[in-house]
Amino acid sequence: MIHSFFHQVYVSDLSAIMTAMLILLIAWSVFGALFYKRMRLIGTIVLIITLVVILYMTVISRGESSAGHGFIPFSSFQRAIEQPEMYRSMLMNIFLFEPLGLALPFVIKGSTAKRILLTIAIGFMFSVAIEALQYFFTLGMAEADDVICNTVGTALGSCAYLLTLLWRKLFSKHRGRRKA
Template sequence: MSDKKKHIIALVLFYGYISILLWITIFSRQSPTGKNMLMHPLWEYIALFKNISWHAARDIVMNMLLFIPYGFLFSCAYVKYRKYTIILAFALSVFIEIIQLIFQLGWSEIDDVVNNTIGAFIGYKVYGRTIKK
């Protein structure tokens, strides 16, 4: 397969993923829940280790899993800009949290930004170890 075809496939997959990500985090949310904002950094980690909270563990893992494809697919689609993967994932996560806060769509949390960014970093590293040679 030619490099151009691979690049087109990577772009289609990346933007398909972005569409699904925005659907899950913004557009599928039905009704406003009120301005719900948690500004206590790492509260989920504290709850996890202090209280053995399986809800916190699930939330942490799900937010990381949500952004692993971002780190991998952005690196595939934009090889020349791969070094910006993490900062752009961070910016996208902040954007999503701000939209959720403004339109009152669930909880807006610093921990989500942290976990999403960690997930993107994992995807970035997976790309570096499996695709890039």
């Protein structure tokens, strides 16, 4: 079922995937503003589901292969110039990690800056761990560019937390005007 969903996303038009990512960001931030007091619990549930899905897609569902590694940063970006299909692969890595960035800031305690920075750092470390597992257990191509794209996905997702704070301010101002 998970594979089927991601296959459908993978074969979708790139602009549709980017639009879906943007809609997810905005919808999550509005949801977060409306249900802010419950977001730690909701974020924890989404985080657990996200971690399971990421591990399933990147490690558990893969069989042993001899795909190798690509440790030179940005080499996929260079190859994408000649092989545009590489853009799809990079975008899917971003898409896969965006929910991690959506959920983590609501689970982490601390200032806004601490939440965002820790979220990005955890996304980076989780991605490095996955690539290490892929490399040591020959579960596909272990690439530095995957770490970059996964970290970008986590960072993009964490932007929803900043939007949530903005929505909360706007909603509270609107509520204040209605009472007056």
